[in-house]
Amino acid sequence: MNNKKSVVVIGAGISGLATAYWLNKEGYDIKILEANKEAGGAMQTIFEDGFLVDFGPNSGLETTPLIRQLVDEVGLSNEMVYANDKSNKRYILRDGKLHALPISPPAFIKTKLFSAKAKFRIMAEPFIGKSDDGYYQSMAQFVKRRLGEEFLDYAIDPFVSGVFAGDPYKLSVKSAFPKLYRLEEVYGGLVKGLIKGAKERKKRAEQSKQSAKMFSFINGMQSFPKAIANKLNDKIFYESRVQSVERNSDGWVVKFEKNGIINELNTDIILSTIPVYVASKIFSKIDSNFDKHSSAIYYPPVMVLYVGFRKKDVLRELDGFGFLIPSKERKTFLGAIWSSTIFPNRCNTENAAFTIFIGGARSPYLFDLEREKLINKVLVEFKEIMDISSDPIFLKERMWYKAIPQYNIGYVEHENYFDKFEKENPGIFISGNFRGGISVGDCVKNSEKTLKEIQNLE
Numbered sequence: 486m487n488n489k490k491s492v493v494v495i496g497a498g499i500s501g502l503a504t505a506y507w508l509n510k511e512g513y514d515i516k517i518l519e520a521n522k523e524a525g526g527a528m529q530t531i532f533e534d535g536f537l538v539d540f541g542p543n544s545g546l547e548t549t550p551l552i553r554q555l556v557d558e559v560g561l562s563n564e565m566v567y568a569n570d571k572s573n574k575r576y577i578l579r580d581g582k583l584h585a586l587p588i589s590p591p592a593f594i595k596t597k598l599f600s601a602k603a604k605f606r607i608m609a610e611p612f613i614g615k616s617d618d619g620y621y622q623s624m625a626q627f628v629k630r631r632l633g634e635e636f637l638d639y640a641i642d643p644f645v646s647g648v649f650a651g652d653p654y655k656l657s658v659k660s661a662f663p664k665l666y667r668l669e670e671v672y673g674g675l676v677k678g679l680i681k682g683a684k685e686r687k688k689r690a691e692q693s694k695q696s697a698k699m700f701s702f703i704n705g706m707q708s709f710p711k712a713i714a715n716k717l718n719d720k721i722f723y724e725s726r727v728q729s730v731e732r733n734s735d736g737w738v739v740k741f742e743k744n745g746i747i748n749e750l751n752t753d754i755i756l757s758t759i760p761v762y763v764a765s766k767i768f769s770k771i772d773s774n775f776d777k778h779s780s781a782i783y784y785p786p787v788m789v790l791y792v793g794f795r796k797k798d799v800l801r802e803l804d805g806f807g808f809l810i811p812s813k814e815r816k817t818f819l820g821a822i823w824s825s826t827i828f829p830n831r832c833n834t835e836n837a838a839f840t841i842f843i844g845g846a847r848s849p850y851l852f853d854l855e856r857e858k859l860i861n862k863v864l865v866e867f868k869e870i871m872d873i874s875s876d877p878i879f880l881k882e883r884m885w886y887k888a889i890p891q892y893n894i895g896y897v898e899h900e901n902y903f904d905k906f907e908k909e910n911p912g913i914f915i916s917g918n919f920r921g922g923i924s925v926g927d928c929v930k931n932s933e934k935t936l937k938e939i940q941n942l943e
C-alpha cells in the first residue's frame with residue numbers, strides 16, 4: 486500500500502472524482518484540487534421555491550455497469566431514480582407542430598415527421614456503400630449520404646443540438662459519434678451494424694445509448710459527484726485553483742492558488758480533468774503545441790432557462806421527454822426538456838417544470854441580444870408550441886459561456902496530440918469530457934480507462 490504513488494487530480498467534476506475514487510481504493514495517495522467551493526463541475530443542482538433545478542445534465546444514461554457500482558459504493562442507491570416510461574417519447578418540431586419521433590416500424594410508416602420520399606430514402610440505407618472519405622467527414626455528410634437530406638434536417642440536426650448543442654456540418658462523425666462511424670467502417674452500414682453490434686455489446690455487458698436506462702437522483706444530478714466527494718472528503722481541497730505544473734527531479738510540482746496564497750504540491754502523477762482551454766494555460770508551458778490544439782477546440786455558449794408553470798395552464802399533454810427543434814424551423818431556442826414528466830419530483834404535482842436550451846454552435850450570436858429580450862422571445866415561442874396561456878411562476882437561468890467541447894472535423898489530430906503529449910510527459914494524464922465522449926456515461930467509462938493507464942505506469 487505505502488509504496489503506491491502520489492496523484493494530484495485537478496478538477497472535481499465527474500471525470501476527476503470517479504478516477505480519484507478508484508485510485509484511492511487501490512491505495513494511491515491522492516489529493517484533489519478543485520477551483521470551486523463544491524464538487525460537480527458541469528453537474529449543478531439547486532433547490533428553490535419548490536423547484537429542483539439541474540443547470541447542467543438533467544439525467545445520464547446508464548451505458549455502463551460502472552455507474553451503478555459507483556452509485557452503490559458511495560451509498561446513493563436509495564436516491565437513484567430512473568426516468569418515467571413516458572419519457573421514451575421524444576418530439577421534434579416540424580411546421581410549428583410537435584411530432585413524436587417514430588420508434589417502431591408502424592410508427593415510422595404513419596409519421597408525418599418525414600415525407601414519403603424521405604421514408605423510401607431512409608429504407609434504402611442497407612444498400613448504400615461505404616464512403617472513402619474516412620474520418621474527415623462531418624456528421625451531416627455521413628447522414629446525408631446514408632439516410633438522405635430530410636433525415637438529416639428533421640432527425641439528426643435536432644439530435645446533435647440535443648447532445649452537443651452542436652452543428653452537424655462541423656461535428657466529425659468519427660470523433661463525435663464513433664459508434665455510428667464504426668457501424669459503417671466495420672459492418673458496411675447502419676442497419677447491418679446495429680444487428681451485429683447488439684450481439685457484441687451483450688458479450689461486453691454494455692448497453693447501447695438507445696436501450697440504456699435514463700437515471701438521475703431524487704435530489705438532482707449533483708448528488709452523484711457530491712456523494713463521491715463525501716467519500717474522499719479529507720483528500721479534496723476546494724477553492725484551490727491550479728496555476729502551473731513543473732517538472733522536478735522526483736516528478737512534478739503543482740502550484741495552486743488558495744485564498745490568495747500560492748501553494749505547492751509534489752507528486753508522482755498528475756491527472757488533469759479540467760476543460761481543455763484551462764488545461765492549455767497550465768500545460769502549454771511544458772509543450773507549446775498544447776495551446777495550438779486546445780485553442781482549436783470550440784466550446785459554444787449555451788443558456789439554460791428553467792421555467793415552472795401551473796400545470797393547469799399547460800394545455801398540451803406532457804407525455805414525453807420533451808422536444809427538439811430542427812434549424813430549418815428557425816426558432817430562437819434549441820429545444821426543451823419536460824423535466825417534471827421525466828422525474829416527477831422536480832416540483833409539486835400542481836406545477837410543471839421545463840428546461841429550455843438556447844444558443845449552442847447553431848446560434849451563438851443570440852447572446853449579443855439583451856438578455857431580457859432574448860428570454861422573452863424564447864418564452865413567447867415556447868408557450869405557443871406548448872399551448873401555455875400564462876406567465877411562468879418560476880424562472881431561473883444559467884449561462885454557460887463555454888458549454889460543451891465540439892468534436893469537430895479534424896478532432897482526430899487533437900486526440901492524437903493528447904496521446905503523444907502523455908507519452909512524452911510520463912506521469913501526466915489528460916482527461917475530461919473533451920476526450921472520449923461528453924456524456925456522463927462516457928466520462929465514467931473514460932475515468933476507468935484512465936485508472937488502468939495510471940496503474941500501467943508502474
Ligand SMILES: Cc1cc2nc3c(=O)[nH]c(=O)nc-3n(C[C@H](O)[C@H](O)[C@H](O)COP(=O)(O)OP(=O)(O)OC[C@H]3O[C@@H](n4cnc5c(N)ncnc54)[C@H](O)[C@@H]3O)c2cc1C
Binds near residue numbers: 500518543916
Ligand atoms: C448545459 C449542459 C447540459 C448537459 N446535459 C447532459 C445530459 O443531459 N446528459 C449527459 O450525459 N451529459 C450532459 N452534459 C455533459 C456532461 O455534464 C459533462 O460532459 C460532464 O459532466 C463533464 O464532466 P468533467 O468532470 O469531465 O468536467 P467538468 O464537470 O467541467 O469538471 C471540471 C472541474 O474542474 C474544475 N476546474 C476548472 N479549472 C480548474 C483549475 N484551474 N484548478 C482546479 N480545478 C479547476 C471545475 O471547477 C470543475 O469542477 C451537459 C453539459 C452541460 C454544460
